[in-house]
Amino acid sequence: MYVAVKGGERAIANAHAWLEEARRGDPALPRIAPEQIAGQLTLAVDRVMAEGSCCDRELAAIAIAQARGDLIEAAFLLRAYRTTLPRFGYSRPLETAAMRLIRRVSATYKDLPGGQILGPTFDYTHRLLDLAAAAGDPPPAPRAPADPAAAPRVTELLAREGLMAREEASDAEPPDLTRQPLPIPAPRPARLQNLARGDEGFLLALGYSTQRGYGNSHPFVGELRIGWASVEVETPEFPFPVDIGEIPLAECQMVNQFHGSAGAPPQFTRGYGLSFGHGERRAMAMALVDRALRADEYGEERAAPAQQEEFVLLHSDNVEATGFVEHLKLPHYVDFQSELENLRAIRALKEAAE
Amino acid sequence: MSGVPGFSYAYLDEGTKRMLRRTLLKAVAIPGYQVPFGAREMPLPYGWGTGGIQVTAAIIGPSDVLKVIDQGSDDTTNAVSIRRFFRRVAGVATTERTTEATIIQTRHRIPETPLREGQILVYQVPMPEPLFRLEPRLAETRRLHALADYGLMQVRLYEDIVRHGAIATAYNHPVMVDGRYLMSPSPIPAFDNPKMHRMPALQLFGAGREKRIYAVPPYTDVVSLDFEDHPFRPIRAPHACALCGAADSYLDEVLTDDSGGRIFVCSDTDYCATRQAARQAAE
Numbered sequence: 276m277y278v279a280v281k282g283g284e285r286a287i288a289n290a291h292a293w294l295e296e297a298r299r300g301d302p303a304l305p306r307i308a309p310e311q312i313a314g315q316l317t318l319a320v321d322r323v324m325a326e327g328s329c330c331d332r333e334l335a336a337i338a339i340a341q342a343r344g345d346l347i348e349a350a351f352l353l354r355a356y357r358t359t360l361p362r363f364g365y366s367r368p369l370e371t372a373a374m375r376l377i378r379r380v381s382a383t384y385k386d387l388p389g390g391q392i393l394g395p396t397f398d399y400t401h402r403l404l405d406l407a408a409a410a411g412d413p414p415p416a417p418r419a420p421a422d423p424a425a426a427p428r429v430t431e432l433l434a435r436e437g438l439m440a441r442e443e444a445s446d447a448e449p450p451d452l453t454r455q456p457l458p459i460p461a462p463r464p465a466r467l468q469n470l471a472r473g474d475e476g477f478l479l480a481l482g483y484s485t486q487r488g489y490g491n492s493h494p495f496v497g498e499l500r501i502g503w504a505s506v507e508v509e510t511p512e513f514p515f516p517v518d519i520g521e522i523p524l525a526e527c528q529m530v531n532q533f534h535g536s537a538g539a540p541p542q543f544t545r546g547y548g549l550s551f552g553h554g555e556r557r558a559m560a561m562a563l564v565d566r567a568l569r570a571d572e573y574g575e576e577r578a579a580p581a582q583q584e585e586f587v588l589l590h591s592d593n594v595e596a597t598g599f600v601e602h603l604k605l606p607h608y609v610d611f612q613s614e615l616e617n618l619r620a621i622r623a624l625k626e627a628a629e
Numbered sequence: 630m631s632g633v634p635g636f637s638y639a640y641l642d643e644g645t646k647r648m649l650r651r652t653l654l655k656a657v658a659i660p661g662y663q664v665p666f667g668a669r670e671m672p673l674p675y676g677w678g679t680g681g682i683q684v685t686a687a688i689i690g691p692s693d694v695l696k697v698i699d700q701g702s703d704d705t706t707n708a709v710s711i712r713r714f715f716r717r718v719a720g721v722a723t724t725e726r727t728t729e730a731t732i733i734q735t736r737h738r739i740p741e742t743p744l745r746e747g748q749i750l751v752y753q754v755p756m757p758e759p760l761f762r763l764e765p766r767l768a769e770t771r772r773l774h775a776l777a778d779y780g781l782m783q784v785r786l787y788e789d790i791v792r793h794g795a796i797a798t799a800y801n802h803p804v805m806v807d808g809r810y811l812m813s814p815s816p817i818p819a820f821d822n823p824k825m826h827r828m829p830a831l832q833l834f835g836a837g838r839e840k841r842i843y844a845v846p847p848y849t850d851v852v853s854l855d856f857e858d859h860p861f862r863p864i865r866a867p868h869a870c871a872l873c874g875a876a877d878s879y880l881d882e883v884l885t886d887d888s889g890g891r892i893f894v895c896s897d898t899d900y901c902a903t904r905q906a907a908r909q910a911a912e
Contacts, residue, residue, distance in 0.1 A: 283708075283709035284709050284713070286706065287709060354670040357670075358669045359640075361642070453667075456665040456667055456668070456841075459767050459768050585765075585767060585768065589767075594674075594675060595675045595676075595838045597674070598674035598675030598676035598677060598679075599675060599676035599755070599838055600676075601676065602676030602755070605677065605699070605736075606707075607700075607737070609700045609817075610737060610799070610801075610818065613799035613800045613818035613820065613864050614799045614800070615882065616865065617797060620864070621793045621794065621795060624793070624795060625794070628794070
């Protein structure tokens with residue numbers, strides 16, 4: 276005889292005890308400390324900070340450990356925590372032109388003021404799996420300090436010549452997607468916020484698609500800059516903005532061709548990418564998608580997936596996406612039963628008619 | 630008020646609860662209209678009832694008695710998890726009895742026992758937009774609602790009839806609320822649709838991932854879409870419950886072996902248990 280499914284509470288408790296054990300792994304090996312994750316799996320931490328939209332290495336490292344290294348789960352943990360924190364103010368816009376740079380690359384100029392700085396990059400490494408990686412620490416790398424004042428933005432250099440479309444400065448209060456639903460159609464600040472915490476894989480695939488003909492894009496990396504930017508806040512106590520510290524950032528400005536329209540002369544246009552941490556790939560992909568989403572602005576036909584604002588913005592969030600995809604494993608037998616009965620009824624109708 | 634130290638009562642901060650309550654008031658004032666709101670990340674995943682949880686968190690108080698069901702049952706794992714969440718963060722009394730609850734949070738069912746005035750039914754909603762399979766663009770569906778242009782849905786139901794001889798929507802059958810807005814009843818079986826019509830209890834719908842809240846105030850007309858010559862038919866398995874004998878309740882089909890053996894039992898576990906207890910008491 277059928278016994279109703281009971282004991283959910285105990286099953287859940289036991290499953291979570293098992294999870295705890297699996298998370299710990301072999302007890303003969305030392306547990307990984309969050310400090311080690313924060314200090315050595317830095318790009319994983321960067322990705323979780325970006326997608327968790329919370330710039331805090333320690334919290335992101337704790338989340339990665341708790342998530343068994345599942346970075347989407349970690350981003351979710353971080354978001355669920357950050358949403359409970361009180362909001363005590365907004366910073367001034369970041370001055371990324373004055374970033375303390377560790378890497379700065381332009382693909383459009385051979386040399387430029389401030390120079391090219393390769394920095395700690397995977398580029399030009401030969402991807403040979405290092406089977407002796409555990410053997411000893413590397414010697415300190417030689418480095419020369421970069422001078423931020425001497426590294427003006429490449430897009431600014433072009434704009435001065437009138438060859439790059441200038442962005443309209445605006446004092447309008449930008450929307451805050453962590454507090455408000457996404458407005459549709461979305462103004463660019465809302466789009467950029469959405470993309471900045473969008474899933475890296477999704478951004479990468481969409482950006483890639485614009486290079487392969489799905490969307491009319493001919494991008495150059497005008498500039499990619501990685502480093503630290505100061506965060507300034509205005510407080511009632513001081514008559515000047517107060518520097519409260521630095522955050523790690525990756526910023527990419529893509530230069531795109533534009534053949535001009537009735538209202539605008541032919542000039543370059545830009546796509547913009549910005550990421551917490553040193554997520555270079557994320558910033559580049561975001562810049563491609565940002566430019567694709569500006570199709571209306573430049574009178575371009577919106578034909579490719581990356582140009583469809585609702586499609587891109589409503590499916591970019593991996594915390595939302597993973598929740599809804601994974602909810603399919605919840606019981607659906609009530610709906611399924613009504614489908615079953617409906618199917619039986621319709622088939623009976625059909626058989627009676629034949 | 631008790632809860633978890635370090636977190637607000639019922640988890641959400643007071644500012645967020647105020648925002649939710651304002652949204653709920655607007656939703657009640659415009660029955661069936663989807664009100665956008667700034668849904669928060671909850672400690673449970675999107676798609677697992679975060680909309681319903683936020684609505685419940687905004688309205689619950691220490692004197693409330695909460696019931697949580699999923700597929701009609703208090704014992705399904707996600708219902709257990711949500712009930713435990715509110716016990717923990719709101720210190721609230723919980724029950725499995727429909728008649729004792731002041732708030733019932735549900736996924737996919739309306740209880741068989743008729744609800745009364747003063748009770749609140751909170752639905753977890755995956756896709757609040759009734760037209761989404763016909764028109765995925767939100768900007769466009771918003772326009773269609775503004776114009777009350779629901780021809781798309783009528784045509785879809787008509788095509789069902791032409792193709793299958795009957796309307797083939799078994800669950801999530803769209804309803805007109807107060808003669809104005811087309812509304813998704815959330816994926817409840819069509820069997821439950823008539824219970825929404827002029828229900829004495831307040832019905833609130835929360836879609837967290839989609840960031841929409843809507844409502845049906847007590848005693849509001851809720852009419853399932855149909856045609857004069859093809860009236861709406863609630864569907865249930867044509868059997869009686871194997872446990873309590875009910876011939877009027879919604880049934881789940883349970884496979885008992887791999888050679889076609891099956892029984893049908895009430896999906897509403899409280900309704901079934903109450904009937905079984907009454908039968909035993911009578912014997």
